[in-house]
Amino acid sequence: MxxxxxxxxxxxxxxxxxxxxxxxxxxxxxxxxxxxxxxxxxxxxxxxxxxxxxxxxxxxxxxxxxxxxxxxxxxxxxxxxATLDDTAVRDLFAVRQQLETLAAGLAAERANADDVARLRRLLDDANKASEAKDFDQLAELNSAFHRAVIEVSGNRWLHSISTAMYHHVHWVFRVGAAQRAPHSTEEHIRLVDAIAAKDPEAASTAAGLHVAAAAKAALGQRPTA
The missing domain is CATH 1.10.10.10 (Winged helix-like DNA-binding domain superfamily/Winged helix DNA-binding domain)
Structure with missing residues (x-):
């Protein structure tokens, strides 16, 4: 027009x-x-x-x-x-726990140098968004990071299953992004370091601890829980 x-x-x-x-x-x-x-x-x-x-x-x-x-x-x-009640949040993180630990282990086995560089760029972008207190952008980058790990895993079934789920991950993260961001960043760094080291066990462990911490934060930030 x-x-x-x-x-x-x-x-x-x-x-x-x-x-x-x-x-x-x-x-x-x-x-x-x-x-x-x-x-x-x-x-x-x-x-x-x-x-x-x-x-x-x-x-x-x-x-x-x-x-x-x-x-x-x-x-x-x-x-x-819809309301993000406790049951919905717990169900979401139960699925994330299984999916993301598997994806992290596969990513550690299959990642190349370009894959690791891509993950580190996403971490850098997220850190800049956090410093700027741009929490909308940070939530976008958080989801982009997790989708990237799944893409690096090379498992097309994980990619297909996770597509709809990460809209909800974004939703939950955005609610408490300001409080969660510094901890999430540190956990993401540990995960990428394990993938870069090609250590599937360490990567799966890092992913599992990250999801558990995110779940605890998501449930703890709910005033009506």
Whole structure:
């Protein structure tokens, strides 16, 4: 869309991506980043106004985020942002414990120098975001780091299984990012050092301790737990 002076405004519909996918991505992002808070009601009309689209792609996107566990459909209330209760958090970390320890061990066996350099760059970027107190970016980088470890593992099943899970990992991490960041950074460094040393046992142990510490922090930061 052209504006006076030749400037252009980028609209959602301008991208060559299905409109529902664009709405879904933005809806998920706003939930994960806390722009739509836990327990907040999300009507189709409101979301359509927020995104500047019709209600159809909103309705379709809501079905997906409901299936993913980000939204609940409640009687007489309609769609509301789900609440990260203790059971949901424990279940998430139980799966992470199994998945990430396996991925770390495989990554230590299979990583090359470029893989290790990539992981260290993500750590450097995360450290800069932490120093700048850019916790939205830090949460993005935290998830990117864990996805990278899984990619380095070379196990396509782990990669496929983890895709949806890391949206929720991002959500949980973002809630307590300010308090968790320094500890998470140290744990990530130990994990990358073990991968670089090609020590699968040490890498699996580092990953397991990291997930256990993250779970304890996530449950401890919950005022309603």
């Amino acid at each position: 052209d504006q006076p002076g030749g400037a252009r405004i980028r609209t959602i519909g301008a991208d060559h991506v299905a409109l529902r996918e664009q709405v879904l991505t933005e809806l998920r992002r706003r939930i994960v980043d806390g722009e739509y808070g836990q327990g907040e009601r999300l009507t189709e009309t409101r979301l359509a106004d927020d995104f500047g689209v019709s209600r159809n792609p909103v309705r379709e996107a809501l079905r997906v985020v409901e299936a993913e566990g980000f939204v609940q459909i409640l009687p007489r209330r309609g769609a509301v942002v």
